[in-house]
Amino acid sequence: MKIQDLKTISKENSISVFTFRKFVKMGLPHYRLGRKILVDPEEFDGWFKKRFRANQGQLGTDLDRLVQDTFAKLNLELS
Numbered sequence: 001m002k003i004q005d006l007k008t009i010s011k012e013n014s015i016s017v018f019t020f021r022k023f024v025k026m027g028l029p030h031y032r033l034g035r036k037i038l039v040d041p042e043e044f045d046g047w048f049k050k051r052f053r054a055n056q057g058q059l060g061t062d063l064d065r066l067v068q069d070t071f072a073k074l075n076l077e078l079s
Contacts, residue, residue: 003038
């Protein structure tokens with residue numbers, strides 16, 4: 001496990017230290033050594049993707065499922 005301080009991880013991800021501090025308050029997994037906050041980059045990547053990913057394709061998938069379910073209830077086949 002490779003953990004980094006906020007200054008290092010902020011430079012690598014082009015996100016300010018201030019924003020990382022807000023992420024910590026939002027539940028970002030982290031470690032504290034006294035006043036120093038340390039973050040595992042792999043944990044950050046997973047947390048960030050889960051928290052901020054935009055589900056752009058989700059609407060189409062939901063709509064397809066709705067249409068298929070409706071046709072199934074009406075005993076019709078999609079061509």
